[in-house]
Amino acid sequence: MIFKIAFTFGASVRWTVLGVALTIALAGREGQAASQELIEFNRRASATAQLLAGITPNPPEPAFSRLIELDAWKEHQKWMSSQWAQVRVRLGVMESWRDHEIKLVGGHRRTLIYPFSGPDFLNAYTLFPDHYRYVFFSLERPGSIPDMESVTAVQFTKLLADVRSAFRDIFERNYFITSYMSKQLTTPWIRGTVPVMATMMALMNRRIVRIEPIDLFPELTRAFDAPDSKRPRMLLRGVRVDFANPATSAHQQLYYYSLDAADKALEYYPEFLNWVGQFRHSTALIKSASYLLHDGQFSKTRAMLLETSDIVVQDDTGIPYRFLNHAPWQVKLYGRYHRPIRPMEYAYQKDLEEAYKTRSAPADLPFPFGYHWRGSKSGLMLATRERVAN
Template sequence: MYFRTAALRFLPSALLLLTACSESNTKTEMVSKTAPAAEETMASTAAAMDSTKPATPPAAPQPKRLTAPDTAYAQDVASFLGGQRPSQNSDLAKLAAQPAWQAFATDQDRSWAKYRATHTTSMTKWASTELDEVHRSSPTIFYPFSGPDFLNVFTMFPTSQTYVLMGLEPVGSVPARTSLESPKLFPAVKASLWSVLNFSFFRTNDMAVDLKSVELDGALPLMMLFAARTGNQIIAIRPVQLDASGQLTDAPTDTTQAAHPKAVPGVEMKLRSPDGQPKTVYYFSTDLSNHGLQVKPAPIQFVRSLGPLTTYVKSATYLMHKLYFSEVRRLVLRHSRYILQDDSGIAMKFFQKGAWQFNYYGTYKRPINLFAKHYQPELTAAYTDTLHRPKALPFGTGYNWRQTDSNLLLARRLIPLAD
């Protein structure tokens, strides 16, 4: 407890210098062997943000058999991981009766109660008023650089039908029983959730180490946990992929053949929301840098096919400020009716003059030291405009995670969408 309290005194800058945030939390920029030496991509940013770890590219994933899991088992696993009791007839009921899980569940209930009090309640109330018009016109939410962060996007946009998340984290799979029996499981889950529940973003590299230690192999287990803790019921989980043309297809199940070099792995999670409405959540593991999209353009093609978008960007390590992420930035600006972002999203200079209406919330200060070069004088001018004062933001979000330091921008398109 002493060390956690001490860490809070030095956040946000000290925390971020020791950790890598999720593209969401993970936003990374890897220098490819085939790319120019100066080019940044998503993996090099994550490595640069974590000075305690070497900057090594991720290992190529090995082909594995992918099958759709039993729905009841998937829901029970989601509950179990979130510290909520699985169904009485579940094979996990005996594990949930053990003292270790019961202590974990008590701790999770306490952590989530605190999170609801400090974040969810305020976020839900704020979104129901300030985003009311957006909710009525946002069937599809695009969340680039999200990592597994279904938690925040669902809280902000609870009425949407489809959520498209993209990050560098591997897709992962529904955890096997052997993983759930591991004594390392509960500490790993608690460590992975600690920063997102306290500061709204993931410590990506630490999360990867924690989860791999118990063979939780990617984003899906945490997405399932967030679904359960937000009151959603898992109806189905299906391994999918985007083919070379950006079409959504079932993932191959043949373990003897590697995936097509231009295919993008993903997962489809069907949910029933607390009010009974169907939801579909997609997660794709992909590099959204210009070089990554040149190698695998399927994500751009898929997002273009979704129709008018509402885009959500949070804790994005200022990637779309950079030249090397101009393609995904252009995609968002050309195909979004609404953009909700903190200052780490798209820089103000890239919004076409006269094409957008802006609503400012919270407080804009200089970015934390790690991202000081991404300071925006345009935002300072907007936030100090005495004739059009920014509105209050009753919760903390992003790298300046304290409520008194956080900001959000809602951009509403004024001109027709691009074809």
Template sequence: MRFSIARLLWPAFFLTLAACSDPKTSTPQQQPAAPAPAPAASDTVATAPATPPAPDTSAVQNVAAYLAGQRLSHGSALQPLARQAAWQTYAANADKSWEKYHAARTAKIEQWAATELDSVRRQSPVIFYPFSGPDLLNVVTMFPTSQTYVLVGLEPVGTVPHQRTLENPKLFTMLKKSLWSVLEFSFFRTNDMAVDLKSVELDGSLPLMMLFAARTNHQVTAVRYVQLDAEGQLTDADSATISRPGLKVIPGVELAMRDKAGREKKAYYFSADLSDWKLGQTKEGALKFVRSLGPLTTYVKSASYLMHKSYFSKVRNLALERSRYILQDDSGIAMKYFQPVANWQLTYYGTYKRPINLFAKHYQPQLTRAYTDTLQRVRPLPFGTGYNWRQNDSNLLLAHRTKPVQ
């Protein structure tokens, strides 16, 4: 049975303004009766307009829950699809996978971060996550109390899935396959993800971000397609612009959500190449937008060592200049760029070994010296992260800027 997804995304109808009759009061009995005046049309007075209800946001939340294999709201038009055996099987398997993931990773990250990132979290209203792809999962787990998340990747923005996509029998197999690497290893295998998701018309990062929002106990309250101009100004866009943006337009999406504590948040995703050459073409619109948000906390993980390279200097300099804190694995900013050293307080976690073979040339002797320095207290890291994803092989660096961000 088919249902139009456009129906799901319409706002609720507004209430009709109520009106009531306001009759004249009668005179007291002890006073002489006065002739009753003829009723006038103006005697019927409209009450103050009722406050219109908020738009119906359950539709986008139900799409997120459907993708995540979670329970839908009682009146959802997706209920007939959720009653089918294919979704029921997918949902049961998804619950098992996420239960295992939360036990192995989420619980450990939360326990570690509650101690090690306590003060960082309090000073991190805005998180910048370059080279993220759709990885809303890790950033909201690491920084659950932040108000704004800005994710940037090469993957297209994507749209809220159409009904035909949700009915596609291949959907659940492809979702499971695409999520496998992030649940097992903590990072996306981007090339595999692009092929898998195109086969079921999941056209970019947004569907997976909606799924991650649902699985991290967030309610998706709105989805807005946006774009950035050359000056970093955020304006509305439509799905056509997002799908086929002009050369100097940076397409994006704004995901509004509410966590289980009732905190309102916004997650932005922009599809942008952050190399110096491409930023020159777009006049650094993406970086100008990030700069406009005030002091940052920058989070970097599994970033292909791009900011080690000379031609990613603009995004690297932005992070170094505008961040109170930088939390990264060794694929983030190379140690040689944290200059002058007096400007940074560096705390090391876990174990630093050589990068995986694919990135072997980005080995940092300076980082090895820091991890083996007997005067340097390296702190434990009780979970795996990044390309060296096993717990005993992973590392994180917390860099705290000692001078105020200008």
């Protein structure tokens, strides 16, 4: 099927049937090599992401030529280039570790599930670059890519400052701080996770094919819009980002949903976890997750992950060790275990601490992962379901 699509930018992402040609074979193609597909990138969206990443748009975007001449953008480019050079060293270490330690069968057909992700495409794609589908969910709104064509020089300067603010923690600590994100991702210029994830895609040399808002349960949306309806504190919002490797045209998908994943809140969206859980034999990534899965209020999300996943890569904030230290799971420990940071001391795991002490020396973890990011203090668990264990 041939679709012609283009972006209309504004407070939300809208679609019109004109513009850039995109050829994608839809039916029955998910399991086939995406490199066989002819994909044309959305130039405006990809150029916007590159601009935010401090990269001169390639191919050039004439509408942005005035912006890359500004001193503010040149300073931003210098900062992003310097920071990214340091981050690339860390990512290179992660990639080497991944290639040696994580063995996936049929990785190009897999789904990665990343609960409480925020906009952390960086870690997900570094550890699992060959998955076909990425499913993220967390509290932060998806938002939209900013409209660069109409932005003034003053507004653009503020936008770039907001981008740097949003990236400081992930660049330095390798995680986002939830309480900070509530401010960093709700400025007049950075509205939600989409601009940050798109910028990460540009930094990792990926091009955006399309960005499409998703209403997963339209009947519930209509019901909650009724004046007398009992609605959740936080309405479900979703977006799908299709992106591709320009060298190979390999096509991948990122689904991002903002919602409260606590058991009580999920009563408003009882089918959400079933939707995520349909992607069987998935990979789960959990890090810097505020120990939410240790709390009985998130038991449904925890159960879905245990049921759906064949591989779990996590720090100690993820699924408690007691759920994984028996059949059908095999667990390999890396790095060190340290007691939870304040104010989350309640999530101390004595059994995990003992496992680190009693097992033959846990393997080294040569990169920061989770809250204990300073001084080689991080720990990581790699849990593999026995039917796929190496």
